[in-house]
Amino acid sequence: MFRPMRRAAFFDLAHPRRPVHEDAALDHALAGHRAEGDLVVLVVDAHRRLPERLSAEGTLVRLPPSATGDLDKCATVVEAMARLCIDPASCFGYGDLCTGTGLLGVVGNPRVIACSADSSRLARERGWPLLVPPSAV
Template sequence: MTTVAERARPALAFFDVDETVIAHKSMVEFWEYWLARNPSRVPEQVGDLRAEAAASRNRAALNRRYYRRYAGVPLADLEAAGRRWYETYRRGDAAFVRAAVDAVAGHRAAGHEVILVSGSMMPLLEPLAQELGAAGVLCTELVVRSDGALTGEVHRPMIGESKAEAAVRTMRERGVDPSDCFAYGDHESDLALLRAVGNPVVVGSSRVLNEEAERSGWMVVPAGRGPLRLESA
């Protein structure tokens, strides 16, 4: 028999962010925004980020290299720039994945806690989390010097297995049953996260994820893009 305490225990819904909730890669979009406004702060010998991302198969190593671009930047400056970038980004007519934003609203209406899980950084994710009403963010954590500036290093990229481990840890801390929880992802690097819960949802057309969805009976939703609409949240 289900007890009152068990009924009150919330389920969690974990959402990858880039190309799952928002329609683009936040780190790339923000870098181009930052580059245009802070040319004097860009390290020498920094190559084209889109080309580097396309050529790399090791997402964790790429994640670490990305954050080294911000070595020496005060965290407060990056946070302010992240808020300004998001305020511009959120107005785009094709900035969000419609099915995922609708799912966020549906989970919140059902009383579930929404948790964003991303290799991106808090200065970019916090404004999004606030707007969506997310209860938490699991992301790549930046190493900050005693003077408040970034070292350029990170504690651990929130990529691949790290997402699953963080989700499992969060479910244990919240005292929820993984079989009651949900996860949404668009890329094969989200596979471990999807397998960590009882209700995985594939967003979009990743061959690896769609094949797994067909084998395992997972839900698949389209990655159609549109503007941000929160009326049902």
């Protein structure tokens, strides 16, 4: 049976509070994926509350309480892609490099939220696009 290519966008929300301009960039990207009909997947820590503005925005994937770093996050995202029957090449990932590469290394279309000059430099070195707040476009 033929299944059409399905796209998904994974948003790494496991990072503590973000500056307002980063939230605006994430909200803009999320709205774009919604408009395209993509599946939106929000990745959060086991015990962290989801920001109210995002509470009804997508499929929620919680990291296991024992998650300690990038490998756990990557494994959780890979497992979610497998369960959802989505090819990693058709997935987008949004995250920062301040807390590691996270889910960006396991999706075909990583997008970096620049949280420092170092993360911006690393993103450029890897050829990963930087997420730009809508007011800066």
